[in-house]
Amino acid sequence: MEQQIADLAAKLAELEAASVAAAVTNTMFAETFYYLTIPLMILIHAGFLAYEMGASRLKNVLSSGVKNILAFAFVIPTFYFFGWWIYWGLPTGITGSAGPAGISGAEYANSIAWGWGDAAQYMGPNIADQASGVFFGAFALFAATTASIMSGAVIERIQTIGFIILAVVLGSFAWVVAAAWGWHADGWLVTQWGLHDFGAAGLVHAVAGFFALGVLINLGPRIGKFNADGTANHIPGHNMPLTVVGLMLIIVGFWGFLMACVIVPGEAWSWFGDKASTIYGTPITLSALSFNILMAISGGIIGSWLFTRDPFWMMSGALAGIISTASGLDIYFPAMAFIIAFSAGVILKPCADFLERRGIDDAVGAVTVHGTIGLYGLIMLGVWGSGFPALGGAAGEVPTINLIGQIVGAAVFFLLGFVPGFGCSWILNKLGMLRVPKGAELVGMDRVKVPAEGYPEWGGDAGIKPAHPAE
């Protein structure tokens, strides 16, 4: 009898040890999962860097790169200083009241998201907290992505400091408010309207795209872009292959971006013990992402190729494919994702031409690819995904995805992007901090801003008087 009790006690101890080991392994897996999304998302920035520099003329190639790098460098610390607080503090609205899930509101944010006082324990190295840093890192990279989206649209004529201020407003404020409202289980767009935007088509892409539109209206077109009769000239970048490879790198990075939208199971902060979930607490698998992202990339490329044959627009079509399906990557059937992405690829260039005919000089098509297609994706999910519970739980207890809710979300995200973008750039313009002087724009911004040459052995065209203003 005593021997049996001793055996049972030993087995119990073994089980407890195995349970502790499993918990440690799961925690390490969860931490590593998000940690690895961060370098993957940095590839988005490598891509945007190459894409913007390739789309710039030789005389502006380095200044475009400098601007992009600085956007990254300033958005990260400002997101640390106050952006992270906004995400946790404002889901229920600007009142900062607590939501039903108990993970929102000013009081909650005060306890975890400031770099001082008691909250600072969650904002720095802490042996008992293996989640806050990697979550912060993933969100900070989402933030920097929004700034990079805007960055490409404004190349070759914006002032560096004015641009950085705009990048901070977008990356550490505007999109964060959108994320709090529409990408949080307590977000009022989710709890009251049933908004579903799993992969951030609206709250990252559309917000950033329409922020860029607001800036472009005040910034104006590059010298030589439009003729006196309003017709547009094409201003080719100096290196299309670099641009296309950059776009492909952005696609690689988006695997990390979308991976970071998944909540892994088994942790105290997880929605489920046995399966992954979306940020809304609805189930998802990485296999779902794999099926749908690949089909969406393909559909977008094919749709763009059909009408443009242009590798720039084909790779932009790949991005548009992902963005048009991002809201519902968790629940689309792969062939449906392909069809929606194909349609996004088809409408991409006409939408960009529409903007250009209205005097908007979007150097890389960012407003269309991210803004217009982001809203298109949100609404497509309302058309096809209505009836799915938008949060973990059952219809009746929680709201369901519906077309009206998606349209409301689209309108809110449009305003959250456009209004701050237009307002801040209007103020910067009045202060003389938005656009470089005409002489500097004509001679090239590298000569003005950068003490280096992009291609020193080739010489530069910076000192050459252009035969045509568009050169």
Add this chain to the structure above:
Amino acid sequence: MFPYDEASWSVVDGAMFMGWGSALPGISTAIAAIICVVVLVIGHRSEMEKAKAFDK
């Protein structure tokens, strides 16, 4: 379009995509395949037309 009679995640124990259990997946797969073929046909025709222009 929720693929179960009861619109609740708690009843989902398998496929959870739009149209599961209906003809929609098959129809959308067929449409996607047709798109691929049609795009190839259109692409080949237009490319050949442009290529022929350089033979003249």
